[in-house]
Amino acid sequence: MALVDLALDAPQLLQQIHALGAIGQDPALGGRTRIALSDDEKAGRDQLLRWMHELALEVRIDQVGNIFGILQADEAAAGDAATESGRPLMMGSHIDTVRQAGALDGCYGVLAGLAVLRAFRQAGRRPRRALVVAAFTNEEGVRYQPDMMGSLVHAGGLSVQAALDTVGTDGSRLGDELARIGYAGDMVPGSLVPQAYLELHIEQGPVLEAEGLQIGVVENLQGISWQRVDIQGTANHAGTTPMRLRHDAGYAAAACIAFLREQVAATPPGTTLATTGSLRLAPDLINVIPRQASFTVDLRDPDEQRLRAAEQRLTGFMADLARREGVRIETESLVRFEPVVFDPVLTGRIEAAARRLGLSHRRMTSGAGHDAQMMARICPAAMIFVPSRGGISHNPREHTDEAQLLQGAQVLLEVVQDCLASA
Amino acid sequence: MALVDLALDAPQLLQQIHALGAIGQDPALGGRTRIALSDDEKAGRDQLLRWMHELALEVRIDQVGNIFGILQADEAAAGDAATESGRPLMMGSHIDTVRQAGALDGCYGVLAGLAVLRAFRQAGRRPRRALVVAAFTNEEGVRYQPDMMGSLVHAGGLSVQAALDTVGTDGSRLGDELARIGYAGDMVPGSLVPQAYLELHIEQGPVLEAEGLQIGVVENLQGISWQRVDIQGTANHAGTTPMRLRHDAGYAAAACIAFLREQVAATPPGTTLATTGSLRLAPDLINVIPRQASFTVDLRDPDEQRLRAAEQRLTGFMADLARREGVRIETESLVRFEPVVFDPVLTGRIEAAARRLGLSHRRMTSGAGHDAQMMARICPAAMIFVPSRGGISHNPREHTDEAQLLQGAQVLLEVVQDCLASA
Numbered sequence: 105m106a107l108v109d110l111a112l113d114a115p116q117l118l119q120q121i122h123a124l125g126a127i128g129q130d131p132a133l134g135g136r137t138r139i140a141l142s143d144d145e146k147a148g149r150d151q152l153l154r155w156m157h158e159l160a161l162e163v164r165i166d167q168v169g170n171i172f173g174i175l176q177a178d179e180a181a182a183g184d185a186a187t188e189s190g191r192p193l194m195m196g197s198h199i200d201t202v203r204q205a206g207a208l209d210g211c212y213g214v215l216a217g218l219a220v221l222r223a224f225r226q227a228g229r230r231p232r233r234a235l236v237v238a239a240f241t242n243e244e245g246v247r248y249q250p251d252m253m254g255s256l257v258h259a260g261g262l263s264v265q266a267a268l269d270t271v272g273t274d275g276s277r278l279g280d281e282l283a284r285i286g287y288a289g290d291m292v293p294g295s296l297v298p299q300a301y302l303e304l305h306i307e308q309g310p311v312l313e314a315e316g317l318q319i320g321v322v323e324n325l326q327g328i329s330w331q332r333v334d335i336q337g338t339a340n341h342a343g344t345t346p347m348r349l350r351h352d353a354g355y356a357a358a359a360c361i362a363f364l365r366e367q368v369a370a371t372p373p374g375t376t377l378a379t380t381g382s383l384r385l386a387p388d389l390i391n392v393i394p395r396q397a398s399f400t401v402d403l404r405d406p407d408e409q410r411l412r413a414a415e416q417r418l419t420g421f422m423a424d425l426a427r428r429e430g431v432r433i434e435t436e437s438l439v440r441f442e443p444v445v446f447d448p449v450l451t452g453r454i455e456a457a458a459r460r461l462g463l464s465h466r467r468m469t470s471g472a473g474h475d476a477q478m479m480a481r482i483c484p485a486a487m488i489f490v491p492s493r494g495g496i497s498h499n500p501r502e503h504t505d506e507a508q509l510l511q512g513a514q515v516l517l518e519v520v521q522d523c524l525a526s527a
Numbered sequence: 528m529a530l531v532d533l534a535l536d537a538p539q540l541l542q543q544i545h546a547l548g549a550i551g552q553d554p555a556l557g558g559r560t561r562i563a564l565s566d567d568e569k570a571g572r573d574q575l576l577r578w579m580h581e582l583a584l585e586v587r588i589d590q591v592g593n594i595f596g597i598l599q600a601d602e603a604a605a606g607d608a609a610t611e612s613g614r615p616l617m618m619g620s621h622i623d624t625v626r627q628a629g630a631l632d633g634c635y636g637v638l639a640g641l642a643v644l645r646a647f648r649q650a651g652r653r654p655r656r657a658l659v660v661a662a663f664t665n666e667e668g669v670r671y672q673p674d675m676m677g678s679l680v681h682a683g684g685l686s687v688q689a690a691l692d693t694v695g696t697d698g699s700r701l702g703d704e705l706a707r708i709g710y711a712g713d714m715v716p717g718s719l720v721p722q723a724y725l726e727l728h729i730e731q732g733p734v735l736e737a738e739g740l741q742i743g744v745v746e747n748l749q750g751i752s753w754q755r756v757d758i759q760g761t762a763n764h765a766g767t768t769p770m771r772l773r774h775d776a777g778y779a780a781a782a783c784i785a786f787l788r789e790q791v792a793a794t795p796p797g798t799t800l801a802t803t804g805s806l807r808l809a810p811d812l813i814n815v816i817p818r819q820a821s822f823t824v825d826l827r828d829p830d831e832q833r834l835r836a837a838e839q840r841l842t843g844f845m846a847d848l849a850r851r852e853g854v855r856i857e858t859e860s861l862v863r864f865e866p867v868v869f870d871p872v873l874t875g876r877i878e879a880a881a882r883r884l885g886l887s888h889r890r891m892t893s894g895a896g897h898d899a900q901m902m903a904r905i906c907p908a909a910m911i912f913v914p915s916r917g918g919i920s921h922n923p924r925e926h927t928d929e930a931q932l933l934q935g936a937q938v939l940l941e942v943v944q945d946c947l948a949s950a
Contacts, residue, residue: 310769311769340918343732344894344895345918346732346733346796346800349737358781358803361778362782365778381808381812381816389804393802400813402814471764
């Protein structure tokens with residue numbers, strides 16, 4: 105239950121969100137750009153470390169650059185860190201950004217975590233178990249793939265060496281860039297196994313705003329299937345080739361995209377999402393039947409069976425289409441994450457906290473990927489969402505009202521206290 | 528009827544096709560590139576002029592660089608050039624090419640015309656009316672738009688000044704380039720009005736080959752409608768935006784392309800052709816719903832009413848789609864030519880000539896645009912086709928067997944004699 109003597113320093117939290125958002129700003133194009141392990145992202149990391157030191161946290165950096173700020177437990181209450189009772193309670197997210205990002209994606213969760221620790225510091229109290237704020241390396245995956253890399257390594261899903269050897273879109277090696285900016289730490293990733301992980305984040309979607317709600321209790325996270333589809337047809341003259349003799353790679357791509365939409369229109373709302381975001385034709389000339397079409401398929405669903413069924417329907421459609429149109433279709437899986445179901449005890453606590461604080465809320469699914477899905481592999485995890493105006497994110501126009509940001513942080517503080525009290 | 532003393536010099540025709548095809552060759556990428564008014568195209572023009580002079584033709588060049596080689600009529604037989612009876616009979620095509628072209632597109636018709644005049648020279652005979660071989664400027668329209676420009680100016684469809692002031696894709700002014708290569712003549716375009724115009728050309732399509740036929744009697748030429756379609760939607764996150772809240776410009780484009788195909792599949796063969804050759808999305812990212820889609824529509828039909836109906840069906844579909852998807856759709860007409868019906872007397876003569884020569888043939892529609900469609904505005908015109916292997920053109924692999932090339936030239940010679948005899 106909430107302890108009345110812990111209070112958020114609201115102005116300080118908002119000021120830190122503003123200050124971190126000022127690093128890497130792009131006056132010409134708008135927003136800020138702090139791509140993982142760039143000079144601007146190093147400046148963001150340096151700022152975060154100064155704030156952690158102001159709170160007298162124990163700061164640790166692991167071999168892939170994940171940053172942890174630790175508020176150690178009251179010694180009398182603390183258990184052995186190797187046992188469940190001694191494990192820390194972790195909050196976190198990331199501070200790297202896409203290009204021309206908003207100020208909230210990731211940063212909000214890290215800084216709200218600091219605000220929770222500040223509440224303990226300002227009250228002069230120590231928690232019953234250690235509290236940790238984590239900022240994971242390269243969540244966005246703009247420069248180095250895969251995304252959510254730092255938390256994936258932390259959860260044991262990718263080796264340290266593989267992460268360090270990743271070559272970026274600019275040809276750089278991740279390990280070299282990490283050393284260059286001075287964030288190649290010595291802690292072995294994954295050595296901090298939390299008792300539970302909580303991530304506060306903006307929704308990045310329109311659901312909460314559309315329903316006029318203040319808090320999203322995130323009970324699961326969609327599975328993601330990314331594919332690249334390459335269709336090989338035959339280039340020919342648009343004015344002389346009869347329709348029945350064509351092998352039109354562009355038409356075949358359009359048929360796949362239209363099929364995907366029809367499939368999704370037939371499934372219940374809140375289930376499968378299908379998107380083709382990228383499509384390119386060759387030779388891309390007005391009077392030449394396309395020889396080649398390359399496009400992407402982004403399928404998401406909170407249910408693994410449905411996600412797999414959607415993949416299979418597309419595969420079946422493409423096999424028929426290839427036969428019918430006389431084209432060759434090849435697919436490559438780019439990303440495949442199974443759906444994640446968050447911990448029901450934690451989501452129950454988030455829901456109860458929102459209710460106690462008198463905040464309107466709903467249970468919901470996260471459409472985007474988050475570090476919490478990696479942490480869910482090694483400990484109970486859950487997420488708290490606040491509304492995103494217009495559902496817009498990855499855009500300078502990303503916005504959440506200050507009152508809503510503070511409500512989300514209040515829920516986080518409440519849930520942390522609840523977890524500590526119940527431990 | 529055919530006069531037995533006129534014979535084609537087959538080796539000379541084939542040698543000239545080969546020699547002209549050697550100018551502007553690209554050993555690295557294959558084929559030859561003689562873009563209108565480039566240095567390589569000047570070299571092609573110079574070669575053509577040498578051959579015209581070898582035949583002691585009267586060579587005239589007009590103000591937009593169209594080249595005419597004239598074999599004057601037997602003086603006793605010739606009428607007044609200003610009267611129908613005195614007008615020349617014209618054969619022609621073009622010698623400019625696309626990038627990495629074959630050796631036949633255009634060049635074949637010009638050189639076969641020379642071969643007809645050579646038959647008269649070698650027999651020591653003068654025709655009953657003047658015979659002209661024309662090589663029109665910038666038929667391909669690669670560097671300067673519109674295509675078929677020289678014949679369009681000749682037919683009075685574009686002013687000389689407008690043609691000379693055309694700015695190319697490389698920023699050059701057509702008139703300056705014409706002067707630079709020395710082909711800005713002084714003849715007023717259109718002063719040579721022929722009694723009839725014949726164009727021999729490779730089919731650039733698969734019909735003759737597929738049906739095992741030797742000669743195409745081209746009785747009409749498809750109307751062409753080129754449009755650019757721009758769809759404006761809303762970019763948003765692929766993982767968080769419910770399907771019903773999307774304004775997906777990429778899906779809308781795919782729906783248009785699929786609709787176009789369905790429409791065309793329902794019309795009889797040999798009528799409407801529909802192609803989307805170019806399509807681009809923005810921002811073109813795997814996990815972002817496309818904000819914008821730009822694509823081209825190439826519609827062709829030999830019947831103007833059907834062509835217009837196809838345009839209107841697409842317009843209607845797009846209006847519904849824009850409402851349904853909440854996107855903005857704008858179209859721009861890039862090219863619009865009505866269908867051309869060639870002269871029935873001339874096509875009848877072509878058919879009769881093929882029959883007399885024992886060559887298999889069919890009446891057919893030209894899918895591609897040709898100078899003959901411009902000439903049809905000012906005189907009776909028709910075309911003769913020979914097969915294209917695999918239907919391939921605008922490609923180094925463009926090919927017609929030598930025997931087929933000679934058969935086509937033989938038909939041209941036969942029709943010319945028939946026209947002279949009937950005049």
